[in-house]
Amino acid sequence: MNEISNKWIGERTIRPDGIDKVTGRAAFAADTSMPGMIWGKVLRSPHAHAVIKSIDTSKAEALPGVKAVVTAADIVDFPVDTPVPLGIQDMRWMCRNVLAREKALWHGHAIAGVAATSEAIAEEACALIEVEYEVLPHAIEIDDALAKDAPILHDFITFDGKPSNIAGTLEHTKGDVEAGFAEADLVIERDFTTRPVHQGYIEPHACLVSTAADGKMTIWSSSQGQFMVRAMTALLTGIPQSNIRAIPAEIGGGFGGKTIIYLEPMAAILSKKSGRPVKMVMTREEVMRASGPTSGSKSTVKIGVRKDGKITAAEGIYWLQAGGLPGSPIRGAVGCALAPYDIPNGRTLGYDVVSNRSKVAAYRAPGAPIGAFGVECVLDEIADKLGMDPLDLRLKNAAKEGTKAVHGPTFPLMGYVESLEAAKAHAHYNAPLGPNQGRGVASGFWFNAGGESSAQVNITEDGNVVVTTGHPDIGGSRAGIANICAELLGIDYRRISVLIGDTATIGFSNLTGGSRVLFASSIVVTESTKKIIATLCELAAKIWDIDPEAVIWEDGEARPAGANAGQFPPLTLEELAARANESGGPIGAGTQLNTTGAEGGFGTHICDVEIDPELGIARVIRYTVLQDVGRAVHPSYVEGQMQGGAAQAIGWALNEEYLYDKNGKVDNPGFLDYRMPVASDLPMLDTHIIEIPNPKHPQGVRGVGEVPLVPGPAAVRNAIHNALGIYFDDLPISPPRILAALEGQKAAAE
Amino acid sequence: MTKIHVTTTINGEPEEFLCDPNETMLDALRNRLGLTGAKEGCATGDCGACSITLDGTLVCACLMLAAESDGHEITTIEGMAEGENLHPLQTKFLESAALQCGICTPGFLIAAKALLDENPDPTETEVRFWLAGNLCRCTGYDKIIRAVMDTAAEMREAAQ
Amino acid sequence: MTNIQYLAPATLDEAVRAFAAAEGAARILAGGTDLLVQMQSGFAKPGMIVDVKKIPELMAIEETAGGGFIVGAAVSGATLERHPTFGKIWPGALEALNLIGSTQVQGRASFGGNLCNGSPAADSVPGLVAAGATVTIQGPNGRRELAVEDVPAGPGKTNLAPGEIAVSFTFPAHPAHSGDAYLRMIPRTEMDIAVVGCGVFLTMDGETCTAARVALGAVAPTVRRVPDAEAALIGSHLDDAALETAAAACRAACNPIDDKRGTIAYRTSVAGVLLKRTVAIAAERAAQA
Ligand SMILES: Cc1cc2nc3c(=O)[nH]c(=O)nc-3n(C[C@H](O)[C@H](O)[C@H](O)COP(=O)(O)OP(=O)(O)OC[C@H]3O[C@@H](n4cnc5c(N)ncnc54)[C@H](O)[C@@H]3O)c2cc1C
Numbered sequence A: 001m002n003e004i005s006n007k008w009i010g011e012r013t014i015r016p017d018g019i020d021k022v023t024g025r026a027a028f029a030a031d032t033s034m035p036g037m038i039w040g041k042v043l044r045s046p047h048a049h050a051v052i053k054s055i056d057t058s059k060a061e062a063l064p065g066v067k068a069v070v071t072a073a074d075i076v077d078f079p080v081d082t083p084v085p086l087g088i089q090d091m092r093w094m095c096r097n098v099l100a101r102e103k104a105l106w107h108g109h110a111i112a113g114v115a116a117t118s119e120a121i122a123e124e125a126c127a128l129i130e131v132e133y134e135v136l137p138h139a140i141e142i143d144d145a146l147a148k149d150a151p152i153l154h155d156f157i158t159f160d161g162k163p164s165n166i167a168g169t170l171e172h173t174k175g176d177v178e179a180g181f182a183e184a185d186l187v188i189e190r191d192f193t194t195r196p197v198h199q200g201y202i203e204p205h206a207c208l209v210s211t212a213a214d215g216k217m218t219i220w221s222s223s224q225g226q227f228m229v230r231a232m233t234a235l236l237t238g239i240p241q242s243n244i245r246a247i248p249a250e251i252g253g254g255f256g257g258k259t260i261i262y263l264e265p266m267a268a269i270l271s272k273k274s275g276r277p278v279k280m281v282m283t284r285e286e287v288m289r290a291s292g293p294t295s296g297s298k299s300t301v302k303i304g305v306r307k308d309g310k311i312t313a314a315e316g317i318y319w320l321q322a323g324g325l326p327g328s329p330i331r332g333a334v335g336c337a338l339a340p341y342d343i344p345n346g347r348t349l350g351y352d353v354v355s356n357r358s359k360v361a362a363y364r365a366p367g368a369p370i371g372a373f374g375v376e377c378v379l380d381e382i383a384d385k386l387g388m389d390p391l392d393l394r395l396k397n398a399a400k401e402g403t404k405a406v407h408g409p410t411f412p413l414m415g416y417v418e419s420l421e422a423a424k425a426h427a428h429y430n431a432p433l434g435p436n437q438g439r440g441v442a443s444g445f446w447f448n449a450g451g452e453s454s455a456q457v458n459i460t461e462d463g464n465v466v467v468t469t470g471h472p473d474i475g476g477s478r479a480g481i482a483n484i485c486a487e488l489l490g491i492d493y494r495r496i497s498v499l500i501g502d503t504a505t506i507g508f509s510n511l512t513g514g515s516r517v518l519f520a521s522s523i524v525v526t527e528s529t530k531k532i533i534a535t536l537c538e539l540a541a542k543i544w545d546i547d548p549e550a551v552i553w554e555d556g557e558a559r560p561a562g563a564n565a566g567q568f569p570p571l572t573l574e575e576l577a578a579r580a581n582e583s584g585g586p587i588g589a590g591t592q593l594n595t596t597g598a599e600g601g602f603g604t605h606i607c608d609v610e611i612d613p614e615l616g617i618a619r620v621i622r623y624t625v626l627q628d629v630g631r632a633v634h635p636s637y638v639e640g641q642m643q644g645g646a647a648q649a650i651g652w653a654l655n656e657e658y659l660y661d662k663n664g665k666v667d668n669p670g671f672l673d674y675r676m677p678v679a680s681d682l683p684m685l686d687t688h689i690i691e692i693p694n695p696k697h698p699q700g701v702r703g704v705g706e707v708p709l710v711p712g713p714a715a716v717r718n719a720i721h722n723a724l725g726i727y728f729d730d731l732p733i734s735p736p737r738i739l740a741a742l743e744g745q746k747a748a749a750e
Numbered sequence B: 001m002t003k004i005h006v007t008t009t010i011n012g013e014p015e016e017f018l019c020d021p022n023e024t025m026l027d028a029l030r031n032r033l034g035l036t037g038a039k040e041g042c043a044t045g046d047c048g049a050c051s052i053t054l055d056g057t058l059v060c061a062c063l064m065l066a067a068e069s070d071g072h073e074i075t076t077i078e079g080m081a082e083g084e085n086l087h088p089l090q091t092k093f094l095e096s097a098a099l100q101c102g103i104c105t106p107g108f109l110i111a112a113k114a115l116l117d118e119n120p121d122p123t124e125t126e127v128r129f130w131l132a133g134n135l136c137r138c139t140g141y142d143k144i145i146r147a148v149m150d151t152a153a154e155m156r157e158a159a160q
Numbered sequence C: 001m002t003n004i005q006y007l008a009p010a011t012l013d014e015a016v017r018a019f020a021a022a023e024g025a026a027r028i029l030a031g032g033t034d035l036l037v038q039m040q041s042g043f044a045k046p047g048m049i050v051d052v053k054k055i056p057e058l059m060a061i062e063e064t065a066g067g068g069f070i071v072g073a074a075v076s077g078a079t080l081e082r083h084p085t086f087g088k089i090w091p092g093a094l095e096a097l098n099l100i101g102s103t104q105v106q107g108r109a110s111f112g113g114n115l116c117n118g119s120p121a122a123d124s125v126p127g128l129v130a131a132g133a134t135v136t137i138q139g140p141n142g143r144r145e146l147a148v149e150d151v152p153a154g155p156g157k158t159n160l161a162p163g164e165i166a167v168s169f170t171f172p173a174h175p176a177h178s179g180d181a182y183l184r185m186i187p188r189t190e191m192d193i194a195v196v197g198c199g200v201f202l203t204m205d206g207e208t209c210t211a212a213r214v215a216l217g218a219v220a221p222t223v224r225r226v227p228d229a230e231a232a233l234i235g236s237h238l239d240d241a242a243l244e245t246a247a248a249a250c251r252a253a254c255n256p257i258d259d260k261r262g263t264i265a266y267r268t269s270v271a272g273v274l275l276k277r278t279v280a281i282a283a284e285r286a287a288q289a
């Protein structure tokens, strides 16, 4: 791939969808409307845990203006004993997530939906629905859910032969951990907790569904995958996929939280019943109460090292809250926790714990930041105790090409060591610190992903290009695709339109998630573009009456391959497009593939904090993200991923958390009290892009988007330790916690 | 509900509409006037995605009744470019990739323009505090802050 | 569906009449930054909304003799910020108002709304109390004036009688060598509700403090003055001992709750810290005034 001229790859081009987004014209899901449209609203459970004994919707249906009502009775049931996996979800849980079936499993769980001629009437009708509940005791925190007398959420879940809230486990082992610890000169073990946090996308979930009299349905919605929307809606409503057209609206952030659906099946049924287009938009409060954040966790991490810092054994045990239905991201936690290190004896074990809060959804490198947190914190302490530089400790143990990871794979060529070396050499790492300041580092890993992708590349009659792919673009992937296509065709990127197709216009493409979109879509776009170049060369060969092999494509035109091929003036893309019918006709090519070759990504973060010791406030004052991205096809959007992930990590470390009242209701369901970082909370977020091209990808791309969240919380925590000499093992490290710890430190010294 | 007749000016054009007495300006813009550039991220004043100006002052459209616009002037993101000519902030946001998903972008642009109208030479700290009511979850703000500072510098230069 | 009325009367008399006649079903609308949030959440369901922003007296800013001011109850923070002299004379009160929310919220939020909403954490209220401001109130039974600290009655409650409207705030003449300041503690740098707020007004005679007013927010069911802290400052040179006594008085005045925004221990400890920091700023301003 390195022989490409790189005229466009690596350029900071203007994104194809940019103008619409800066002028307010881009259509997000809530921006769409239709003639005759009505509004849907959801009735939600006022109890954190309750049996639903009956639902009477008659009064709601009688309210003037109400056009349809939906309850779980209208949704296809998936019995709990037969798994029906769909991507990372299981339809058994999805059908219960969309509308509560036997039980309300969290405060805010959807119970029924109403469609009416106005939002106000729909809301009023929701209040008229009579639900008889048998209220049960609830458990939200992991310890409460695991307690001996804990209320059991699901009687079909057993663990160790007994009814339990542990819905699953995942374990990785390598070598002999006990023997490894026995060899160690220093063993550190600590317990950690992290609070549940929300992805915090600014756009609430929204959809508009229109069902025609012939049963054909169109869905506009904000999701990370129109094909996922189609498949899940089809399964939950019983409508064949061919009758559903899911159109991806522009999406206002997802970070994993829009890899599942909430409103679409309800709106679909309401639209079918009423014969009207139905629009549903969650309020922010509904997003916070009822959509999926990531897990809160507790963990115990133990690492043993020899005096020289070489790790002899490491072990991490993790408990992750799944929410009311099984499926916490234990795979990310136990898979990524130890991945950056070459560890002879390692073991990770994760427990999936159900409890009475909304079912978790993916959040940027799902589970990995939880896995990394304890490990990176313990390494910090080891470095401290050994008097070793924390980056040197990591370098000493860094995974490299050929290292067999605890979670199984043997690593190919990758740039973790380079990220550590770049960190060590970075001006940030070597800058002096002022009073009350501290510096921390941490590293992280994410698997990345390939999977199904489709692309269609068409040459227009006037010799320009339209590329259609099947992945919603959240972070600028269209700009990356335009760069790649321009590079391959040798034309200006502005001649290429990149569009996201809907389920009827492009082939199946898996979710936008797991840092897979640019990786996978550039493979299929490259494949299609190469086919087109072959077609163009064939056409030129035909026109020149020479052998197709004697034609090459260069700088946007077909040229004879050399003197032997003959003397012909080059044929440009425009000229060839105009003469397409002289050979095979319209020029275009599609590719549909299950892409492979995604290799893991590694990054290292450096964080400086300054503490106000009287108020207990920690502020991040300098931050640098260093990461091997394979190839930065569009550096600005690569940096954007690195910066966005770091900002989320800082929020997770310092202030963000779900709070619940005694009834199990979320106590801070809005942006004022769910404290995500605002502009004045953060410094500039420096980035250092490392490019060790992925040999299995035509442009060398690895995933970028997930890794930048993974090391962040530990980097912040380690910086606070460096400033204060206090280990904080519980997130968030909020002002009351810091002040209490400082007072404790003072008291101990006196 | 008895509707209220409102006569106002939006993006320089006279506008009349009927609204409910408790309807917010944001709902009126989005659902009655077809101006969906202002976004609803929270409806409680916390995210700034609905930013507009009212007689030149930056406000949240979700915290204002539509009826209150009677006799006043509103500007929205749809009025920021002059025809084909983007405002320098719009151009700079594009050039510097100051948006990822773009849901926060209209609000940031309106808020940043209000800042530069008032203070053509803000410090980084001033920009950050002025924009603290505009949440962005994608970018970490870095490229947004830089885009605003760079635009300010270019506009100052152009004005000389 | 219930009918809601929106009124925007041009005179105070009209507003008072409509407000009183609605008998509790009506709500006054100033900047709306509390009211609309409450309506959005369903917490407030007014049958009538009386917008007071067309009433000249509620929107006026008048400078009176000796650095005194009369500020209309519905004047927004953004408008007050643009006033040529108010912020120079009463920087603490202005800061307190313009720490509220974001630039967008400050475009609308008023002293009147902040006070009448009755939040113990209202930022401008300790600022107003420290400044010694009074509020002019008009209702069905005429006009009266109250010290600002006498208005809050508990979370969400005020001592305004039914039908009464806050008209304006009177800032007294500003003595020479005086300064005011307001600081609050929030976990973030902006967009947060105060965990503790502290307003201080000082008059200095050379090194000696001759007058002081101290008010704390968010540490008790209402914003409260702290007479013991004031007593510790008055007559002192604002030396460490006096500051520590005043800080201790502030801690002692705390009767906070544990909630999502802060713990009791934390709030109490922070109150003392903020007192010292706020006094330092007020003293510096007094030295320059
Ligand atoms: C995002 C956000 C952040 C916020 N941050 C803060 C903060 O940091 N600190 C803080 O203190 N507050 C904060 N608030 C709350 C609010 O902005 C302030 O309380 C503000 O001062 C209210 O003023 P207003 O003019 O908007 O009041 P309105 O909402 O118009 O009124 C508030 C209440 O007072 C009544 N009222 C208003 N004016 C009068 C009057 N003249 N006479 C009688 N009754 C009247 C109303 O009926 C209503 O009950 C925030 C709000 C939002 C939305």
Ligand code: FES
Binding pocket: B039, B040, B041, B042, B043, B044, B045, B046, B047, B048, B049, B050, B051, B060, B061, B062, B063
């Ligand atoms: S929608 Fe208005 S501030 Fe969020």
Ligand code: FES
Binding pocket: A202, A252, A253, B098, B099, B100, B101, B102, B103, B104, B105, B135, B136, B137, B138, B139
């Ligand atoms: S770009 Fe997505 S929220 Fe700002």
